Each structure stands twice: as structure tokens, then as C-alpha cells.
Amino acid sequence: MDYFIIAVTTIAGLVFHAWLFVRFRRWADRDLALSLAGSDPDKRTWILERLAAAKAAKVKRKDLQGWLERELESYN
Numbered sequence: 001m002d003y004f005i006i007a008v009t010t011i012a013g014l015v016f017h018a019w020l021f022v023r024f025r026r027w028a029d030r031d032l033a034l035s036l037a038g039s040d041p042d043k044r045t046w047i048l049e050r051l052a053a054a055k056a057a058k059v060k061r062k063d064l065q066g067w068l069e070r071e072l073e074s075y076n
Contacts, residue, residue, distance in 0.1 A: 029064060036068055046075060 029051060037047040050071045059067045 025061070029061070032065060033068055036065075036072060043075060047072065 030048070033047045033051040034044055037044040047068065050068060054064060054067055054071075
């Protein structure tokens, strides 16, 4: 019974840490996009849509900033 408790606790801790890791990455990507957009509310909405498009296009995280900056150049 002790091994079961240890295994369940360990697995729960690993799952929680993985969930936190994914959430922090999403927050960091969103924060990057919003910081590039500035304080214009329309631009912020637009850049979040472009961030979703980048995720759908599977843009790598290391290329994300450059991709978003190129997208911002086409913002009118």
C-alpha cells in the first residue's frame, strides 16, 4: 500500500509540473505578442489572432518573435 501512495503522489506531482510548464510557456508567448503590439487595443487583438495562426502553423518557439515581427510589418 505504501508503494501505491508514493507512486500516485509522484505521478500527480509530475503531471502538475508538466501542466505548469505548458501554462508558463503559453503565458510567455502571449506576453511576447502583447508586448510587441504595444497599447493599441485593436493591434493587441490582431496580434493574438496572429499568435493563434502561428500555433496552427506550428511555428517553432525560437522563430516565434521574428514571425510575429514580420506579421506586424503587414499590419495596417
